[in-house]
Amino acid sequence: MTFETLGLAPRLVRKLAEQGISEPTPIQTKAIPHALAGRDVMGIAQTGTGKTAAFGLPMAHNLLGMGSAPEPKSVRGLILAPTRELAKQIADNLAAYTNGTHLKVNLVVGGASLNAQATRLHRGTDLLVATPGRLIDLIERKAVRLDQTRYLVLDEADQMLDMGFIHALRRIAPLLSKDRQTMLFSATMPKLMADLSKTYLTDPIRIEVSPPGKPADKVEQGLHFVEQAGKTTLLIEHLDAHRAEMALVFTRTKHGANRLAGALEKAGYAVGAIHGNKSQGQRDRAIKAFKSGELKVLVATDVAARGLDIPGVRHVYNYDLPNVPDNYVHRIGRTARAGRDGRAVTYCAPAEMSELKAIQKTMGREIPVEGGTRWSGSQGETSRRGNQSKPSRPNAKSRPRRRTGGRKAA
Template structure:
């Protein structure tokens, strides 16, 4: 078995690794670290939770350890760009563990925190700066940081960075970095835009890929539950009650919907918190700390959290709202089954979200197993409001939780009937809904609507 020592890392880094749970390199680390140590530009493609931070962090720090002189006032030697505050914090925390006992200095600058304090921290410079693009540009324009001595550029979660519209920010930042540098790009998916970024900013890169882009890790049990928006909250309650004591992450489409669902679950007695773009950085840090410490069992979030949460104790991911960007599905469910653990993911699909489900299954190249309900018929889908129309109330649903389906929504076709002709699942609040389990070696029978691809 390959060890970190076999990869040629510095003894100081190996000593720091002894105090972590990283005992042997993951596939992405085993392939990427030797190439980065050689000074090669690299494009790494791997799932979330596969150890990408250490894959670029350890060899980068190894190279920086050879530089003993200080970087100089307001100068940095290595820049790591990340799309979200949460991911930036995760990277910084990992780097501080790796650099313990060394002379290397790591700083982080992100939005939502004091600009003046960040400027003050940068006065003496830093060996590694972890940053979100917007805040870094603010500091560059103020003259609070210089990139003229930056010899290393890392673009982490590059696909998400492009999704968030940071391509223009990247262009502005890159102008300040010397052309003679080592550039590393890491991404979970490989859309055409990423290829163009790689062609622009990387020189003769080596490509490292440990899993097909968009393919979730095999340790995650996935499923889809078909139900109206108005039934989602009560169904979520049923799932959460089945796994008491196990941490869950619930994804909503909107900030307003996240707050509403948070209040509903809190009213039902769950230890719950919510994070999204409208929360201050202090609020987001506090809730994440409580989640990590086990003081919160259920975290409700928008996609802002899909790439910045690395909590091995998360066992369940619920897509309360289907993601409107299919690749985000992979990142969402990648918040579970981390560090070698297993996990589960259930996606709630209303009639208006059949299009999103089809797009996700196209990325996955296979259908999701049905664990509840039945696929919506084409006429019901056509009559339903599209995502974003009439949403945001009651945690993202149309009707109040526990009060049946939204007014005017047709009854889903193909639901199993009991002897009395009643639907066995029943309305929320009237008995426990029966949840179908996938058949061994396959999935539950599903009736294919007219517009559903085979």
């Protein structure tokens, strides 16, 4: 099967060839013909399988045949994504597919200038990639109209639901043309997702190319049982073994990401950090430096678990285990991309045993143990209680209370 036999416009096929893309992936092979035919599509495939091209190429093909330019402020195709990183990745891919054509691709996400985005949208847009919150901001400012939107894509829809974007979807959907094609793509299919498809899709074709929770085949996985306090030392030991190779390190919290990045910088690493408290400019600069090789290590929260497509990432470290089991699969899917091999190493502290069990249940297999001894249930429970307890403080009666003049001490 080739992109030509799938029925795509020759100019799109040529653009793919220029990027070294000659054969469609399974999700593309199955989804593109239905999308070209106008069917609503519900696609389920693991991360890194080419979902963006599966929905982006058919939309571009159909829009190329329209001829006329979009009206001011109007949008013809709308792609909603849960995070800024994923939205930018999608927009970059769409821009590459349509480079040299008359199609206009725009990106609107939080953390960037609202006025600048409104100005770009005023000229009309063929393909708009947006995060739901920022799109609603622009709708409220009457900077964009969706009544001519004939194509709607919900990408990584399961994460959108996890992040509470269902309310935003309910506000956006009624503004779109009733005569539209809707495509929903996701790596997992929870019950709420099925309910979502019934609400927004009409007689969809369901396409599933890999079991939910299945990690990328080429990712070599390893597990180390280590106390929380010993994780940084172990991480530095592992990073020292491949200083010339790129590594992506996941933490659970924003503060933890900053703290770990600082420790790695002191250890002599060129390191950056991205998380929800960073501005969009800071996040973009860190990712750009990481892609170029200026940074060898990038520390991130789960904002980077989906949407980062950097083929050079050879190593992924789960410094902290994710609270959502499926995010483990998305995290390790940041390596072994574009047919390359990759390695994912996970550190498990006593308090994380329940998260580990949930991850292994989701995958249907255990992660090979490479270091340490599996924590017993009592160790994990004790550690959890310790994490939940407040730091010990001297008894208030045992020391005089210092007055601060009615103001709280800094």
